[in-house]
Amino acid sequence: xxxxxxxxxxxxxxxLLAMSAFFSLSETAMMASNxxxxxxxxxxxxxxxxxxxxxxxxxxxxxxxxxLGNNLVNSAAATLVSVIAIELFGEEKWALGVGxxxxxxxxxxxxxxxxxxxxxxxxxxxxxxxxxxxTPLLRLFYPAVWFINLFASALLRLFRxxxxxxxxxxxxxxxxxxxxxxxxxHVIPKKHHAILSSLFELNNITVEDVMTPRGNxxxxxxxxxxxxxxxxxxxxxxxxxPVCRESLDQLVGILPVRRLLASIGDPEFDEAALMSQLQPPxxxxxxxxxxxxxxxxxxxxxxxxxxxxxxxxxxGLLTLxxxxxxxVGDFTxxxxxxxxxxxxxxxxxxxxxGSRPLREINRMLGxxxxxxxxxxxxxxxxxxxxxxxxxxxxxxLNGVAVEVLQTQDRSVITxxxxxxxxx
Numbered sequence: 001x002x003x004x005x006x007x008x009x010x011x012x013x014x015x016l017l018a019m020s021a022f023f024s025l026s027e028t029a030m031m032a033s034n035x036x037x038x039x040x041x042x043x044x045x046x047x048x049x050x051x052x053x054x055x056x057x058x059x060x061x062x063x064x065x066x067x068l069g070n071n072l073v074n075s076a077a078a079t080l081v082s083v084i085a086i087e088l089f090g091e092e093k094w095a096l097g098v099g100x101x102x103x104x105x106x107x108x109x110x111x112x113x114x115x116x117x118x119x120x121x122x123x124x125x126x127x128x129x130x131x132x133x134x135t136p137l138l139r140l141f142y143p144a145v146w147f148i149n150l151f152a153s154a155l156l157r158l159f160r161x162x163x164x165x166x167x168x169x170x171x172x173x174x175x176x177x178x179x180x181x182x183x184x185x186h187v188i189p190k191k192h193h194a195i196l197s198s199l200f201e202l203n204n205i206t207v208e209d210v211m212t213p214r215g216n217x218x219x220x221x222x223x224x225x226x227x228x229x230x231x232x233x234x235x236x237x238x239x240x241x242p243v244c245r246e247s248l249d250q251l252v253g254i255l256p257v258r259r260l261l262a263s264i265g266d267p268e269f270d271e272a273a274l275m276s277q278l279q280p281p282x283x284x285x286x287x288x289x290x291x292x293x294x295x296x297x298x299x300x301x302x303x304x305x306x307x308x309x310x311x312x313x314x315x316g317l318l319t320l321x322x323x324x325x326x327x328v329g330d331f332t333x334x335x336x337x338x339x340x341x342x343x344x345x346x347x348x349x350x351x352x353x354g355s356r357p358l359r360e361i362n363r364m365l366g367x368x369x370x371x372x373x374x375x376x377x378x379x380x381x382x383x384x385x386x387x388x389x390x391x392x393x394x395x396x397l398n399g400v401a402v403e404v405l406q407t408q409d410r411s412v413i414t415x416x417x418x419x420x421x422x423x
Contacts, residue, residue: 009084016077020111023070026130028119030055030062033127041128051131055138060152064145065138074111078103198327205290208375209359210326211307211316215411216355219244220255222271229274233257234264240304240319243278248314253278254304283308286315294323348419351405354378354412365417369398377402378412388412 035056041049055062078100085099119126138145177200188196220232220241233241236257243252252275259277263269284293284305297303303320342350342364350365355376358369374380380397381389381404388410389395394403401418 006084006087009080009087013077013080013084016073016080017106017111020070020073020077020107021115023066023073024112025115025119025126026134027063027066027070028116029123029126029130030066030134032120032123034124037124038127046128048128048131051135052127053131055131055134060149061138061142061145062134064149064152065134065141068141068144068148069137074107077107077111201327205326205359206286207284207288207290207293207305207307207318208286208315209357209371210290210322211318212322213316213355213376214248214314217242217248217317219248221246222252222274226271229271230264230269233260242281242306242317243274248306251281251306251314253280254282255279281306284318286310290323290326293318294320297323344419350417350419352377352415352417354381354414361417365419367398367400367417367420369400377415377417381412381415 030052033052033056035053038049038053038056042053081099081103085102218236218238218241220229220236220243222229222243223245224232239256239258241255241257242248243255244250245252255274255278260269260274263273282300282302282305284296284307286307286309288296293305297305297320305318307315307318309315342352342356342361344350344365352361355378357375358371358377358380359375361367361377362369362371369377369380374383381395381402384395384397388407389404389412391404391407394401396402400420403416403418404412405416406413
């Protein structure tokens with residue numbers, strides 16, 4: 001039998017290295033592909049994506065056919081290199097050693113590292129193409145793959161390692177999904193990205209973080225002269241008002257102001273007519289997560305609730321709009337003309353109300369005041385001093401310089417915050 005020409009053996013070696021590169025590229029590209037993107041393409045009718053998803057749903061068989069082909073090809077390449085070395089240098093031991101080093105180098109560079117880098121870089125593009133190529137290969141070598149997987153499955157059971165179903169393997173935890181959204185800021189519109197990011201924070205925010213503090217709630221005091229009550233109803237900018245006697249400690253109910261707009265000018269409109277329109281107050285335990293409260297509002301058909309502590313004392317007022325604004329952004333204004341946005345002045349400072357929530361200050365000014373304790377800048381300052389500070393006093397809170405501009409009674413009214421120097 002005639003000997004095989006050296007050129008033919010070299011050509012065969014190149015083909016084997018190319019086949020090894022194909023299997024290496026396939027393994028990396030298929031495993032690194034984005035299954036969510038493939039699922040979207042498959043739902044749009046993309047045939048390649050459907051085949052790729054079908055292969056990924058049976059990872060053991062897919063890897064079986066890829067590794068079967070890769071190992072067979074690599075073994076054949078190693079054998080062929082040994083034959084070529086003997087052909088060129090004779091049956092010398094050093095020749096076999098050189099041949100082994102040569103085929104190892106060639107496989108590493110041309111059949112492993114380079115194809116795997118390409119597969120990882122263009123995984124999503126390649127996966128839809130490889131789906132067409134690997135599917136018939138799996139059908140062709142299915143008996144061999146099935147037989148090999150019998151031993152692989154037995155070995156996994158021996159080490160008590162259960163295979164995770166593909167459907168469970170692709171499930172993301174809330175933290176992982178949040179990271180995915182944060183990393184996708186370059187492909188999602190800025191407003192949509194901000195809303196999605198805020199949604200993940202809802203379970204970490206309580207009603208106390210977004211409620212209107214008790215001291216800022218406008219109340220309708222029935223103990224006032226009736227003319228003053230009617231004037232307040234006519235000039236109020238709120239659609240609902242808490243109705244009480246003297247203070248919120250004697251809360252009577254919630255008044256939908258709009259229902260009375262036509263009756264306010266009626267001379268016969270009296271306290272009895274007002275009381276007939278009152279709705280019972282709805283109470284919310286302090287510490288309730290915002291996301292849970294949103295569901296409770298929906299279930300109980302409520303829009304307004306009073307946040308109470310463990311002793312039943314009213315701490316503040318929470319509305320459905322407060323929750324929506326927390327992740328959508330401010331879109332309502334309680335009183336016309338009041339500025340609700342904060343920004344740094346050209347001098348690098350900002351004037352802030354003492355009742356402004358720390359969450360808003362952090363978000364609007366890009367600061368990092370602690371949120372675990374007090375909810376407002378006034379509360380943070382009072383906690384720091386353990387007393388009412390004097391006007392003009394300056395302190396540093398969490399590395400941020402804050403100057404007290406105005407105090408009244410038992411609270412800080414306004415402060416000036418200085419923008420910290422970049423680290």
